[in-house]
Amino acid sequence: MLLRVEDLQVAFGATQVISGVDLAVAAGETLAIVGESGSGKSVTSLAVMGLLGAKGVRIAGRAEFDGQPLDLTRPGGTAKLRGDQIAMIFQEPMTSLNPAFRIGDQIAEAVLCHRSVSEVEAKGRALDIMRKVGISAPERRMRQYPHELSGGMRQRVMIAMALVNEPQLLIADEPTTALDVTIQAQILDLISRLQRDRGMAVVFITHDLGVVAQVAHRVAVMYAGRIAETGSVAQVFDDPQHPYTIGLLGSIPSLTGPRTRLTTVPGSVPSPAEMPQGCRFSTRCPFAQPKCAQQPLLREIAAGHRAACHFAPLELNFGAAA
């Protein structure tokens, strides 16, 4: 495993937002973290990047990167790896570039920050990576400012910035949410291609299950700061074992089969203040039982497929109802 995170805990002041999250991703593998807004998927990725620097944030847990222990508990713990071995791309390409500097300078800056090379050499690498991520006329683009580029172009620039130092791990936090679908497809394709070429590991954070099916090898479904279910894409999509996953999958429109009303997961994620005891999904779960007042463990159902539900596997416990 390239990255292994065990029992990650994040608290903002007195509010526990991430509880006991385990993650592992191998070289060349894409792990998708899915969940709705407020499920803690972005906080998890920022914790891994060491970007939760604000006051009052407490982080606990063990982590290992490329065989070396990684200290996530203090902001400086990942500083050396950040932008070098671990890179990140963000959701908002429109605002994630410095408006005061030319594109080429910004990409070159990422190189100069981690490699002792000349400015000319850094510019050369910037030009190379811009070409690789499919930026047309890179020589001209290098001298342009962010506001002169479209959203798709800017996201390519962000990806170029993230990849210019050839990181082993790329964390992509909803990189296509702000883009229209055709550009989205191009960007996903680009990330997959670069991943194959370099054997890079990718942690892909999204709320779009269609994207997950397209790019990921493994999935972790997060709910209210915990992992609800994890497994390979085939396992989780074809044989979901957590009622929340079933609800999420039921809410995707299908192109084939009879037209039916889409199912929704009723209600919304409870705020940390009114989080139920035990299973956090119990307030919205159609299968909830008195037993759910106890915290279910993340249990292995099949090889690599685990779900945090007392009643998994659901077929056995509920028969046709599931």
Added chain:
Amino acid sequence: MANEAIAARTVRPAVIDTPARRSWRKFRTHRSAILGALIVGAFLLVALLAPVLPIADPAATDWAAVRQAPGAAHPLGTDEIGRDVLARMIWGARASVLAGIVSVGIAILLGVPLGILAGYFGGWTDIVISRCTEALLAVPFLILAIALAAFLGPSLTNAMIAIGISAMPIFVRLTRGQVINVRAEDFVEGAHAIGLSTPRILARYIFPNAMPPILVQATLTVAAAIIAEASLSFLGLGQQPPAPSWGSMLNTAKNFMSQAPWLALWPGLAIFLVVLGFNLLGDGLRDALDPRE
């Protein structure tokens, strides 16, 4: 012939549109801003060229020509001891413009770094810097400048330091607010994500994006600083005689208001014009640098 002209026009290479170019385009079409720039430019030019202009010695007295009305020999007249008012006005411009720019320079040099520290680091750094700034802001600008100038002793240099320190809190506050805004931008988080160090982020990501309002404030503060220098000189705390200054010229002129009103007219008019010029220029810059348009 005509075809060649058209061809020449169409092959002109595409100009890269930089923020600076866009701002310049907006500034160029802003009529009052151009007027302000012209006024400021004229005063700057006169101030710079004072030593080489064909004018009389500003300190040379002529007892045969005391308090002469404007005329051929002395275009703006002479003062109470026969010195050429035009020469004194021009050398006075040097003192005023210099005082305005240097004191604002001092205010920026002290205020902007403090504002960046307060805005970026927050916490105790912010509390200490902000409370001190507020204490300074509680004292009216001119009163503070007068008190400091009196404490430091009367001279043009000390007046500039006093005005600079008095104007500093505005820059601390403005910079702090800007930095708090810019710090929350996604691109700053992006800079952390590529692993840039804090000083580099401050210099390359925070400061350039916080700068436009500071530039506007600086231009407007030059106007206030020129008035402050004139006030200090009027009170005898600025430029010391016999070196000329608009403020001290006004001070002597007030004794001769009925006999020689032009003595008060010229420095008054000059202060009015240069302050107007800087204000128009500042307003124009504000419109030109406003990214929301």
